[in-house]
Each structure stands twice: as structure tokens, then as C-alpha cells.
Amino acid sequence: MKKFYVTNSIAYINAEPHIGYGQEILATDVVARYHRDVLKDDTFFLTGADEHGFSVQMNAVKAKMEPKKFVDKLIEKYLDLKVQLNLTYDYFIRTTSEEHKKNAREIWSKALENGYIYKKFYSGVYCVGCEMMKNKSELVNERCPNHPNLIPEIVEEENWFFKLAAFQEKLEKLYKDNPTFVQPDFRFNEVKSLLKSGLEDVSISRPKEKLNWGIEVPNDPMHVMYVWFDALTNYLYPKKYWPADLHIIGKDILRFHAALWPAMLMAAGYENDQLPKKIYVHGFISVDGQKMSKTLGNVVKASDMIERYGKEATRYLLLKELSFDKDGDFSWERMTQTYNADLANDLGNLLQRTLTMINKYRVNIKPKGDYEDIELVGIVNMAIEEMDFVLALTKINAIVQWLNKLIENNKPWDLAEKNPKKCAEILNIIHNYMRVISKCLIPFMPETSKEINRQLESLEPKPLFLRIGGKG
Numbered sequence: 001m002k003k004f005y006v007t008n009s010i011a012y013i014n015a016e017p018h019i020g021y022g023q024e025i026l027a028t029d030v031v032a033r034y035h036r037d038v039l040k041d042d043t044f045f046l047t048g049a050d051e052h053g054f055s056v057q058m059n060a061v062k063a064k065m066e067p068k069k070f071v072d073k074l075i076e077k078y079l080d081l082k083v084q085l086n087l088t089y090d091y092f093i094r095t096t097s098e099e100h101k102k103n104a105r106e107i108w109s110k111a112l113e114n115g116y117i118y119k120k121f122y123s124g125v126y127c128v129g130c131e132m133m134k135n136k137s138e139l140v141n142e143r144c145p146n147h148p149n150l151i152p153e154i155v156e157e158e159n160w161f162f163k164l165a166a167f168q169e170k171l172e173k174l175y176k177d178n179p180t181f182v183q184p185d186f187r188f189n190e191v192k193s194l195l196k197s198g199l200e201d202v203s204i205s206r207p208k209e210k211l212n213w214g215i216e217v218p219n220d221p222m223h224v225m226y227v228w229f230d231a232l233t234n235y236l237y238p239k240k241y242w243p244a245d246l247h248i249i250g251k252d253i254l255r256f257h258a259a260l261w262p263a264m265l266m267a268a269g270y271e272n273d274q275l276p277k278k279i280y281v282h283g284f285i286s287v288d289g290q291k292m293s294k295t296l297g298n299v300v301k302a303s304d305m306i307e308r309y310g311k312e313a314t315r316y317l318l319l320k321e322l323s324f325d326k327d328g329d330f331s332w333e334r335m336t337q338t339y340n341a342d343l344a345n346d347l348g349n350l351l352q353r354t355l356t357m358i359n360k361y362r363v364n365i366k367p368k369g370d371y372e373d374i375e376l377v378g379i380v381n382m383a384i385e386e387m388d389f390v391l392a393l394t395k396i397n398a399i400v401q402w403l404n405k406l407i408e409n410n411k412p413w414d415l416a417e418k419n420p421k422k423c424a425e426i427l428n429i430i431h432n433y434m435r436v437i438s439k440c441l442i443p444f445m446p447e448t449s450k451e452i453n454r455q456l457e458s459l460e461p462k463p464l465f466l467r468i469g470g471k472g
């Protein structure tokens with residue numbers, strides 16, 4: 001049995017999960033389900049939470065809570081999503097857990113032993129929004145590109161550094177040997193040009209007087225790890241499944257995953273075949289053309305969508321109506337339109353009227369268990385492998401529409417008397433085709449897929465999705 005280990009990025013626990021997080025973890029769930037249920041791979045899906053850092057520390061102070069109590073409370077919203085979105089991750093790693101701290105310290109200690117970690121006094125630019133030191137090369141107009149409204153702080157302190165610059169050639173070789181290491185290609189090109197411009201060593205600790213909510217540096221009790229040695233090492237949790245076959249991440253953390261992470265592993269003595277196999281980078285979601293932000297008050301929470309459309313439709317809508325590789329734009333109006341058009345009308349109606357006619361015209365259904373549309377299944381599977389969920393779901397919807405047309409063009413209600421043989425033939429084709437559709441939907445809408453099958457067996461029609469009124 002082939003093993004397949006997939007991760008999404010651990011969530012930063014300082015706010016409730018929004019739809020951007022929802023889309024990422026859903027996409028990862030679809031890939032995991034595809035490998036587990038369709039390809040029958042020995043699959044492991046890891047997700048988790050990044051619970052340390054400055055803004056958690058600050059927000060905890062504001063809430064007059066211990067940081068651990070604070071994250072324990074907020075993390076419930078993330079854990080609830082497992083049921084709310086029907087996610088199938090195998091483990092949820094928390095960076096405050098002892099098992100994680102052990103992995104983080106181990107990688108640090110090995111990299112230190114091998115001479116890739118050193119201490120230096122320096123002056124740098126710090127973005128409070130990202131909670132990160134920024135290289136001069138990352139700034140746009142002297143501001144952080146992710147937080148153009150914040151003035152970066154000048155920080156002077158003694159920190160531990162990681163010798164990222166020492167991995168220039170090794171990373172070049174890694175990229176050359178693995179032409180799909182980062183996907184899509186345009187993201188890989190971004191990393192390659194970053195490498196061309198030269199890598200700088202990165203700060204990996206902060207003194208405890210500035211930040212104490214973190215993992216203590218093994219060789220320096222006055223410092224805590226800051227961001228990357230803490231966060232990235234979460235992926236090492238399922239030792240049996242390492243290396244990761246696929247890391248799914250957002251575009252803002254691309255360079256850390258594509259350059260720093262493999263370099264950290266190499267520094268700790270990992271061989272090339274023990275590095276992650278592939279990194280898939282997705283875009284961000286805007287709302288009605290505007291960046292989602294607390295200040296604008298336009299953040300759409302994952303729970304808002306689930307409340308309106310239910311979990312199955314939310315899974316469908318987040319992956320069909322918003323592109324994943326590039327930035328996508330969310331609007332309630334379009335979501336509701338697609339919900340009504342694709343799910344209530346096209347899919348729901350097709351199943352209902354087909355079963356109603358089968359009953360009404362007493363059609364003898366001869367299910368062909370092995371009936372298969374090789375082309376459709378092939379396109380859907382390939383689209384999932386290429387993370388093109390929009391294509392997969394658009395293709396499935398197109399077939400549903402085509403089957404509805406088949407009904408309208410052939411008018412089984414006329415044929416029932418004139419040509420009952422033809423009537424039965426048409427309804428049999430649709431009945432068999434619905435099973436293929438149900439199969440294609442397994443990774444996307446697992447419960448709907450089962451429900452379609454159940455109705456195809458029992459021939460008892462029941463609405464799959466109820467129409468939603470109003471304008472979104």
C-alpha cells in the first residue's frame with residue numbers, strides 16, 4: 001500500500017476561523033479523502049494550531065487570561081470545524097503540546113550541533129502584524145507588503161540566527177532535481193527568483209523579556225524560539241509517515257516552506273529523500289473585491305457559511321466558486337446563486353425527477369454496478385491531483401446539466417406511452433450515470449454522495465438541497 005502524507009498549515013490561534021482557513025483545510029480534506037477513499041492509499045492528514053507568539057500573548061493579557069487558557073478557549077472553534085465541515089484529519093497537533101516541543105527542540109539542537117545556528121547582535125525591522133523580523137528585501141515602500149498600514153519597528157537585540165545563506169546551492173539543486181517541488185509553477189518561479197537574489201540568514205529566537213509565550217531555546221533559557229523552528233516542526237509529528245508528500249499552504253508563507261523548511265531539515269541532517277515532496281500554494285480570498293480584515297469588519301467566518309448553506313453545500317461552494325491557485329473573491333449573492341442553481345436545481349432536481357418518473361412509469365431499473373464514464377472520472381481525478389477543484393466541480397456540474405437536457409430533449413413523459421422501451425432506456429442511462437456522479441462527489445460532498453446512492457437503491461426521492469430565497 002502506498003503511503004500518502006498531507007498537511008495544511010497550522011492555524012494561528014488569535015481569531016475565529018475565517019473562510020480562507022476553511023477553504024484551505026477543505027481542499028486538504030478533499031485531497032486526503034481522494035487518496036484514502038478513491039486511490040486506497042495509506043493516508044495520513046495532519047492539521048493543527050500554532051499557539052505561541054506575541055499577539056496571542058498580548059490578546060491573553062487583554063482578556064486577563066493565562067495564554068494557555070486563552071488558546072484553550074479559542075481553539076474550540078477550530079476543533080468544532082471537524083464536525084461542522086466533516087473533516088477527516090487524523091491528528092490535530094498543538095504547538096503547546098509536549099510531543100511537539102520535543103520535535104522542535106530536537107531539530108534546533110541538531111542544527112546547532114551541525115553549526116548552522118549562531119548568536120549575533122543586530123538591528124532589524126519587525127512587523128507587528130506578521131510578528132516577524134523582515135529582511136529589507138521583503139519591504140515595499142519601507143512597509144510590510146501584508147501590512148502596509150503598519151509602520152515596522154526597528155528592533156535592536158541579540159538573537160539566535162539560522163544560517164539560511166549556507167543552503168543556497170543545496171536548495172538550487174533541490175529545485176532542479178524536483179521540477180514540481182512547488183506548485184503552481186508561477187509560485188515556484190517566485191521562490192526561484194528569491195533564491196537568485198541571494199538568501200539571508202534569519203532570526204529564529206527572541207529574548208524572553210520581549211516574548212515569553214513560546215518554546216524555550218534548548219541551549220539558552222533566556223530565549224524562546226520565534227516562529228519557524230516552533231511552527232514548521234509540527235509537520236514531523238507522524239514519524240511513520242514522514243516525509244510529507246504534500247504541504248498545502250497560503251502564498252504568504254511560501255518562502256518559509258520552500259526555502260527555510262528544507263534548509264532547516266538539511267541542517268538537522270535530513271537526507272534529500274527525507275525532505276517534503278511537494279508544496280502547493282494557494283491564493284487569498286477577498287470579500288466583494290476587498291481584502292478581508294478585522295478593521296474593515298468584512299471577515300466571513302467559516303461558521304457563517306455553514307449556518308446558511310449546511311456543511312455539504314459549504315464544501316462545494318468554497319471549492320467551486322473560489323479559485324484556489326489564484327486569489328478568489330467571495331460574495332454572498334454569488335454563493336447563494338450557485339447553491340440554488342447547481343445544487344438545488346441541477347443536481348437535486350435531476351435526482352428527484354428521475355426517481356419520480358421511474359416510479360410513475362414503472363420503469364424496470366437494471367443497475368450496472370460497473371457502469372463508468374471513464375472520461376469524466378479521469379478528468380475529475382486528474383483535476384483533484386492538480387488541485388484544480390473548480391475544474392473538477394464544474395465538470396461534474398456540466399454532466400448534471402447535460403443529463404437534465406437529455407430528459408428535456410427526450411421527454412420521457414411523452415415516451416412513456418408512445419415508446420416505453422425508449423423511455424426505460426433514457427431513465428436507465430440517467431440512473432446509471434447518477435451513480436458515476438455520486439462516485440465523483442465522494443471527496444467533495446461525502447454525505448450527499450451516500451445519499452444519492454441510497455436514493456438510487458431505494459428509488460424513494462427526497463430533496464437533496466432546499467432552495468434558499470432572497471439575495472444572499
Ligand SMILES: [Zn+2]
Pocket residue numbers: 127128129130131144145146147
Ligand atoms: Zn506584516
